[in-house]
Amino acid sequence: MIEPTGPLPPSVYWRRRALAGGACVVAVVLLAWIIGGLIGSADEGPVRGTGGSPNLVAAPSSPPSSARPAAPSSSARATATASSGPSPATTAPSGRPTTRPAPVPAGPPKPxxxxxxxxxxxxxxxxxxxxxxxxxxxxxxxxxxVPCTRDVSRKLRELLITTANGGKRLWSSNDCYAPAGVEKRTLAPGEPLRFSLNWAGRTSAPGCPVERTRVEPGRYRVIGKLGDLTGPPAFLTLTP
Structure with a gap:
């Protein structure tokens, strides 16, 4: 099967075989060159992350020695130490730290x-x-x-009603009810103690006489008292 057979001269068949063999060799060489080129280009491409930008390249694990910051010199360390000292706000002009006197504990409220x-x-x-x-x-x-204490017992508290001009006393909350006893309370500054009652609209007198009359419609003066202290008058109107 090696010897060429056919109607043509043998030299023709040998040339054909040589051309075919040469073409095979060239094809093999081209294929090997293409495969090598593909493998080389894949190795030289950037390393891409799985979730970042496609243009990010993996950074080296540690910076080169030329990129590392230099250790501070002894003079720089001395300057940093001096700048981290106590602030001027905590140092007196003489250089000694300032001290504040301890607060004096408050005693019990005075009367x-x-x-x-x-x-x-x-x-x-x-x-x-x-x-x-x-x-x-x-x-x-x-x-x-400051807070202080005061006796505000019922016998000292009083609401008084008079005529509008103050000329006639008509009623007092203490005429019929002034129990004995002491009721000391601590009064904080600006916080009023409030006491209230309802007036029946009738007159009264010291000792609480049985005979009491209903007042007429009109304008009346209301005065507050605590012992010897008397407040300014307020006004109340009773309408028919």
């Missing part, structure tokens, strides 16, 4: 002086109809700067 106590009468409404029981309030206020 309130009359000068820091205000007494105020306050009707629940400016006017009431005849037959209603007007609400009256007594306010005791500490207008000083």
């Amino acid at each position: 309130c002086r009359d000068a820091v106590i205000r007494v105020v009468a306050q009707p629940g409404a400016p006017a009431y109809r005849m037959g209603e029981r007007p609400l009256l309030r007594l306010l005791v206020v500490n207008v000083g700067e």
